[in-house]
Amino acid sequence: MAKIAYILLCHKDPEAIIKQAQRLTAVGDYMSIHFDASANPAHYAQIKDALKDNDHVTYAHKRIKCGWGEWSLVQATLYAVESAVDAFPKATHFYMLSGDCMAVKSAEYTHQFLDDNDADFIESFDYFESDWIKTGMKEERLIYRHFFNERTQKWRFYTSFNMQRKFGITRDIPDDIQVMIGSQWWCLRRRTVEWVLDFTRQRKDVMRFFRTTWIPDETFFQTIVRHVVPKEEIRTRTLTFLMFTDYGMPVTFYDDHYDLLLSQDFLFARKISPEAKDLKRRLGLLYAAVGVQFKISNEGTSLFKFLTGRGRIGRRFGMRFWETESTLGRERELMIVICKKWHVAKRVLERIRQVTNVPALEYIFNEEDTPLPDLGGIQKTLGKRARHRRALMRMLFDYYETDKLIVCMDPGNVDLLQDFAGDRSVTRMLEIDCGFSDDYLIGHAMRVGLAGDQTSTDTLERLLPTIRNDMIFESDRIRDAGFENLEKMREGAGAEENAKALASFLRISPEKAFEIAQADYLFSD
The missing domain is CATH 3.90.550 (Spore Coat Polysaccharide Biosynthesis Protein SpsA; Chain A)
Structure with a gap:
C-alpha cells in the first residue's frame, strides 16, 4: 500500500x-x-x-x-x-x-x-x-x-x-x-x-x-x-x-x-x-x-471557461488585409440557415435539397468533418475556413457553378453572419427557433464537454439556467444585429406560417415551401 x-x-x-x-x-x-x-x-x-x-x-x-x-x-x-x-x-x-x-x-x-x-x-x-x-x-x-x-x-x-x-x-x-x-x-x-x-x-x-x-x-x-x-x-x-x-x-x-x-x-x-x-x-x-x-465527470475546466467566457464579445475573426476589397460577387446569393439544434437544420436542408436544386452545405464553420470538395487545402481545418471565409465561399460558388448557395451556421457565429451580411452579394438568413427541454440541454452540455455522465444533479441544476440563457442571448444578438433579410421559422408555428418564411428565404413558390415545411419530423429530438 x-x-x-x-x-x-x-x-x-x-x-x-x-x-x-x-x-x-x-x-x-x-x-x-x-x-x-x-x-x-x-x-x-x-x-x-x-x-x-x-x-x-x-x-x-x-x-x-x-x-x-x-x-x-x-x-x-x-x-x-x-x-x-x-x-x-x-x-x-x-x-x-x-x-x-x-x-x-x-x-x-x-x-x-x-x-x-x-x-x-x-x-x-x-x-x-x-x-x-x-x-x-x-x-x-x-x-x-x-x-x-x-x-x-x-x-x-x-x-x-x-x-x-x-x-x-x-x-x-x-x-x-x-x-x-x-x-x-x-x-x-x-x-x-x-x-x-x-x-x-x-x-x-x-x-x-x-x-x-x-x-x-x-x-x-x-x-x-x-x-x-x-x-x-x-x-x-x-x-x-x-x-x-x-x-x-x-x-x-x-x-x-x-x-x-x-x-x-x-x-x-x-x-x-x-x-x-x-x-x-x-x-x-x-x-x-x-x-x-x-x-x-472532470468537467471543471471546460465549465469554468464557458461560464467566464460569457459576455466577452469581440470580433473573433478580424478581416485580413487581402480580404478588405474581396466580395462573393454582386450577382450571387448566399442563404444561411441559423439553428442551435444542428440536427433540425440538417433535416430542413435535406428537405430543401429534395425540393430545389440549390447546393446546400451543413455546418462548414462548426464541424470539421462536414463533407467538402478539395479546394486546395483551405477547407481542411475550421481555423482555415474561418480565417479565409470569403475566399472559401467564393471557391464553393465556383465549384458548384452556381449563383445560389445555402450553408448552415450556429447562432454563436454572429461575427461570421455580420461579415457575410456586409458583403456586396445578396445575403439572406433563416433562423430556426427551437424549444430546449432540460433533457436536450443536459445532452448539449455533455456533447460540448460542460458535463459528463457522472456530473451531479446539483451541478446540472445550477448549470442549465446558464446554458438556456446563453442560447437566448445568442438569439437576441442576431435580432439586435438588424440583419436586412432575416426570416424566422418556429417550432411552435404551423406548417403554413413556416412555409411563408421558407418561401421568402428561398425565393420559391408557396407550394414548394409548404412541401418542405409540412414534414412532421423536422423538430423531433
Whole structure:
C-alpha cells in the first residue's frame, strides 16, 4: 500500500497548516514542512509546538527566505525532500503541496490510485516546442542569468536583463539536458526522488545553470525527472486540480464548489479560499472517510471557461488585409440557415435539397468533418475556413457553378453572419427557433464537454439556467444585429406560417415551401 510523504511549502496561516498536517498524517501518511524563513517566527514556533508529538511530521533541515520566481523555491523544496527521505524510510511517494491545497479524494482512494499507477505524475512539456508559456519571456528565462527578484527588485531585475541583452552576454544550456516545463505540483515515486537527489549532487553544472534561471520551479524538477526516468514511466499531468483566469491568476474555490471538486479526476485541489470554512471542514472529513465512491465527470475546466467566457464579445475573426476589397460577387446569393439544434437544420436542408436544386452545405464553420470538395487545402481545418471565409465561399460558388448557395451556421457565429451580411452579394438568413427541454440541454452540455455522465444533479441544476440563457442571448444578438433579410421559422408555428418564411428565404413558390415545411419530423429530438 502506498504511503505518501507530503512536501509542504508554506509561509502563513499556521492554524490551517497544523490542521492540514494532522488530517494528512492521521491515516498513516507523512509530512515534511518548509516554513518560509521570512515569515513570522512566532507562527513557525506555533506549528512546531502543536505538532511536536507527531512523529509523522518533520521539517526541512534548513529554512531559507523564498521569493516568487527565484531559485529559493526549488532549494526550499529540495531541503524538505531531503528531510523527508531521511525521516520516512517507509514513504513510497512524495507529493508536493502548498498551504492552499486540500485533498478532494479520500486517503483510501488516493492510496489505491497510486498503487494502481506505477508512474511519476509531473507536467513535463518541451520548453521550446510546447505553448505552455503564453506570453512574456521564454528563451530569455534560460540564456540570461537572473540574479534579482522581479517583483521586489524590479529595477535591478530589468537593468541586469537589459544589460546582458545589450552586450550579448548569453550562456548555453547544458548539452545533455532537454529543458522541460510544467506545474510545480508533482507526485513522484521514492526511487525517482532518490535519483533526483543523486543528480543534484553529481551535476553541479546543471545546478549552477538552474540557480540563475527565472521561475525555475516550473522547469527544474520537470527537466531532471525527464532526464533520470524513462518517459514511459511519466504521466505528464499533475494530480492537483488548479485553474487559471485569463489574467494568469489561480482560480479560488469556495463552499459551493464541494461537489465540483470531488467529481474531478484529481487527488488534491488548489487554491481553497481561507474563508471557505464549510468546504475545508467537509474536505477534511473526506480524507479519513472509508468506502466513499467518487463519480468522476472532470468537467471543471471546460465549465469554468464557458461560464467566464460569457459576455466577452469581440470580433473573433478580424478581416485580413487581402480580404478588405474581396466580395462573393454582386450577382450571387448566399442563404444561411441559423439553428442551435444542428440536427433540425440538417433535416430542413435535406428537405430543401429534395425540393430545389440549390447546393446546400451543413455546418462548414462548426464541424470539421462536414463533407467538402478539395479546394486546395483551405477547407481542411475550421481555423482555415474561418480565417479565409470569403475566399472559401467564393471557391464553393465556383465549384458548384452556381449563383445560389445555402450553408448552415450556429447562432454563436454572429461575427461570421455580420461579415457575410456586409458583403456586396445578396445575403439572406433563416433562423430556426427551437424549444430546449432540460433533457436536450443536459445532452448539449455533455456533447460540448460542460458535463459528463457522472456530473451531479446539483451541478446540472445550477448549470442549465446558464446554458438556456446563453442560447437566448445568442438569439437576441442576431435580432439586435438588424440583419436586412432575416426570416424566422418556429417550432411552435404551423406548417403554413413556416412555409411563408421558407418561401421568402428561398425565393420559391408557396407550394414548394409548404412541401418542405409540412414534414412532421423536422423538430423531433
